[in-house]
Amino acid sequence: MIILGLLWIVVAYALAPLMWDGYARIDPALDDTPRITNTGDHHPGDPLNVELIGSEQELGDIMTAAGWYLAAALGVESDFKIAADTVLSRPDDAAPVSSLYLFGRKEDFAFEQPVGDNPRHRHHVRLWKTASPDVDGRPKWIGSAVYDRRVGISRTTGQITHVTAPDVDTERDYLFECLEKTGQLESQYIVQGFHQQLSGRNGGGDPWRTDGDLYRGVIRSAGAE
Template sequence: MHGLHIVVAVLAIWLVLAYLALPAIWKRAERQAVLAGREMVTRTSQGIEGDPINFGLVGEEPEVLCAFRSAGWILADSVTLRSSLKIAGSVALHRPDPAAPVSPLFYDGRVEDLAFQLPDGVSAAHRHHIRLWRIGDKVFHDRPLWLASASYDRSVGLSHFTLQVTHHIGPDLDAEREFVGQALGKAGAIRSFFQIQGVGPTLRGKNGGGDRYFTDGEVLIGVVAENCQLNPGAPVAPPDNPPHVDLRSSIIHTLGGRG
């Protein structure tokens, strides 16, 4: 009878872990009605899933432009024959192209509204970059919401899907999300941060170029300083996440780093 009690207790613990505790770690209740049920991933012009949404801003367009400009980021050129030849020369000849274009991605059925980059080296082969889509005009405190995908270009090569020339991104998208947030925060362009549920945690994501990535699935949202009233050096507190969200992030980053 004693052995039966042990079996029942073990079974009960397993049921609680498997069907209550562990599933709760991988879920996050979304309290922002405007975002509920949204697909949080971009797509290429061929309809292939691209980079996930992992960043966002609250603010008017001039405030968003001011925020990135204050942090040293550069508005990317539009994709034209001239700009395409210029970025090709930058990579091939190892020379600067600070406003090099980014390939178009689509969200909500339309191409990005804004794109910025921060060169990391001499040529456009390595750079931080971000695409932003304006989602609504009066979403948070009567201010527009922008959702964005931020990633780091680590090399130039061929797309695994279309064989077109493209940049290949670094796999740790959460690191790039934090990099953008820290850059804007240090420039005094952000008043506060909060997080929302994004594409969901994954260790085996793949973007439109066939590059693998991992992410905890969260989207970092920064509330931009109104009227470009910057406050450089002012500390910006990180988002106050539920403990299970931080635990989930730790698990993903530990496993992703091993991959």
């Protein structure tokens, strides 16, 4: 009995947390989902690596609880502000992100988390609402979590832009670490083999690489006790 008890402790408190709440192979509902976003001029963008399930309100609530901020819309005023904040090293919790496209439209939401006192480097994720809800009828939001490591010159356009870190898995993992801490995730899954292409370059010419997995989180329903 003692051995069984020790075995249970190891499985329940060591192995199980490492394996999350479950693993999943490719979900048939994802078969028609693009794997990579696009820029406005139809170049490949960033790879998709996260999916969240929950209402728009629940999505906003968990991101706020996780310490992430809704990015401001692009515009002359917001563009000028981020430029000034970058030069003057002033924090900007809601700095705009450039638009990427999926399903023929730009992201529905973009959230970010500043790093230090300068918007030149930050955590950020873009999310798109999918056409099909989950089995319980709740909205699904698929997205791309990427880290902006500095401001530089685009390798493809020559424009001033954010240069992204190549290891997108690190940003995916970090986002879910933040979400876990809120206590608002009902469950988490890894969709293995979501990507067959494991490396590439985004629209700015920045390289990216991934293990191919998509992390899925189900947000606890606002009506759940």
